[in-house]
Amino acid sequence: MSNEDKTVTEEKPVAAFHGNERILALSDGVFAIVITLLVLEIKVPEIASDLVAKELPHAVMELVPKMIAHAISFVVLGIYWISHHNTFMHIKRHDRVLLWLNILFLMCVASMPFPTGLLSEYPNQQISVIAYALPLVLAGVSMDVMWWYASTHNLLDEHQNDKNFIAFVHRRNLIAPIAYLFAIGVSFISLTLAKFVFIVVALYYILPNPLDRKRHQLSRRLDR
């Protein structure tokens, strides 16, 4: 079927562009909704009208720890969005397997409002910590599997044959899921320590990292 082969060749640039556009649109849509809904979980307190002046400031202040919990989830989702963004900047084609891996990744992302609510409601329970870390581990792993799949199935851009670069992205993709897996292990010893890991991961990604110069030099190739 030489006709078929010809079709594939002719179509490549259009299809690759067209296809990835929709993957990214779906992914950005899911991220936009999840980060907006996270903040929506914080409800206006209901107070009897004669007590409002006295009790409202206190009631709003009581919501602050909850707000911080949601802000941390916001940052965590930011980490994963940036990571998805950087990874897909070098994936130029896709096939059915990559579509399904991405849907698995989005399922983990979309599930975050539940564990965020759980951790915010019951911060001192191990199950809250595990339920929070588990989808993040799975999301990080599924993203790295995407990168592995794309790099071994010729779906990348001109970095296809750049082994150092591919290995660098693997390392970067796996830092967050390994840290969250570590947090699950730590939760059997100390919940406070496990939650501390969550905060350290968030800070690690936000703050500039002067110790790790080589990483930054390389990441200039990614983070544009």
Next chain:
Amino acid sequence: MSNEDKTVTEEKPVAAFHGNERILALSDGVFAIVITLLVLEIKVPEIASDLVAKELPHAVMELVPKMIAHAISFVVLGIYWISHHNTFMHIKRHDRVLLWLNILFLMCVASMPFPTGLLSEYPNQQISVIAYALPLVLAGVSMDVMWWYASTHNLLDEHQNDKNFIAFVHRRNLIAPIAYLFAIGVSFISLTLAKFVFIVVALYYILPNPLDRKRHQLSRRLDR
């Protein structure tokens, strides 16, 4: 009115590009929202503070069947999104009829949180199974009508005259709705069997299918 004709000719490429972009943006938006809201239905359990340590793990575990039900709907919507994506990769132009067929398709997709909730709440009722399968039948049929309409009204890309290809997409589009129609029929005999059909359809689309080589050879032309 030669002026009018000229306008049409000149505008074609821009209009086709511009127009389909928004159809796809609207469709991706609806999918992103529906799959995110699906997971949102799972609520944090409310437990009196002195019983939390004892009852929370059990309460979260009790949510697992519900989570699986929502994960299956997630996969089902993934099937329909990929199908929509693959179909529209070959539709290059649209008219008012196609817009309305797509809106009908999106209405079915957008309605899925209700039957998912129904099936998750009342899994052993025939009406739950029928309410779940019916919009999926309608969505699948409306997608295939779109393909039929596009292929008979000269809205396709260079596959416009490739009868084998057009027939192949018809077959692929119709597998899911026929399976769900079958599940409705089966529900009059056995609800367990009907729900088993739902799971089989999900697995059929996710798992690689070694028996069906010819389909895979052809689908290489689609699933990029």
Next chain:
Amino acid sequence: MSNEDKTVTEEKPVAAFHGNERILALSDGVFAIVITLLVLEIKVPEIASDLVAKELPHAVMELVPKMIAHAISFVVLGIYWISHHNTFMHIKRHDRVLLWLNILFLMCVASMPFPTGLLSEYPNQQISVIAYALPLVLAGVSMDVMWWYASTHNLLDEHQNDKNFIAFVHRRNLIAPIAYLFAIGVSFISLTLAKFVFIVVALYYILPNPLDRKRHQLSRRLDR
């Protein structure tokens, strides 16, 4: 300031493209969310477990009128989306005024879940009918003001000087808001008749219209 003038000239094509893309992304996002949330208003009925088998089919059937009400709103929003899509296919540039007119339009669109819920809950009250029709009148008028503004401020594509075409779009844009304004008037005489107008408008836009051939000939230039 000749430097300023030069900048404007050089930037025009990029800016116009870039700018409208985001207007359309915002608009498609609002439409996607509103049509999805519409259907979400239908809640799973809560029934005591010993009565489920007996009462669930009846409880679901009772939701059917509500579902039809929401389906009609879905169609109405489809009309407005298609109209927005067709109008913006010929608007190639924008300025601050157009941005604000579009935000006013989106505010009316975004407000539709409330009157839909009101009409669905209290179908026999005049205030429900008026609350439903009013934002639709305002949305239709603001869309036509956008068309008027764009056509008088040189923001159109090559149809900028085609007076027949501009007048045709005005007529088409104004059919829906005039019909809804008419429905408000009719609601003072008969609520049934007013709601009948809603259904007629929906059908008018969905069904092919064989009597009105000239409109169809012209609209071939729009509805691609």
Next chain:
Amino acid sequence: MSNEDKTVTEEKPVAAFHGNERILALSDGVFAIVITLLVLEIKVPEIASDLVAKELPHAVMELVPKMIAHAISFVVLGIYWISHHNTFMHIKRHDRVLLWLNILFLMCVASMPFPTGLLSEYPNQQISVIAYALPLVLAGVSMDVMWWYASTHNLLDEHQNDKNFIAFVHRRNLIAPIAYLFAIGVSFISLTLAKFVFIVVALYYILPNPLDRKRHQLSRRLDR
């Protein structure tokens, strides 16, 4: 590592285009969801069926102040969206810092439904006014920091070296956050005056501003 340098140079145009597209998609998604959810907060009143005819008009009228509060938030978010749109029209590249600044900006935007609900529920409490103004101050400042960062890190388009233009955008970006900061200060003296500032800011941005001709001449370069 000359190979690395070469890669950067070759990739630049693609990466810049590709990257900003997703930043804008995420941002537009968040804005679309927030403005739609704002209006969703208005609930259909629940009235016993024998009292509907008598009480419904009154109950709907009682919602009007709430609707106006939400309409003002709609306008405020419109201001910030237009400002983000205009700012990013001149930012052609991004790096990790800009991504995080934008996520901070979106976090402030996404948090607006809570203070809108608070202000609408408890309009006469200082904490409502402060909770409403604070995220708007932070959003405005983080947007201007983005502009400062982009203009000092060579991320702009051909305006990179146009100091007047850069200063003009700074002034325009800072008007809203300074006004909201002023409103917080005023709230210690008079809540009515503070809320009056909110309305003045909204009107300032919507209404054409005949006194400020120079600003309009310059903004013609921005508001396309």
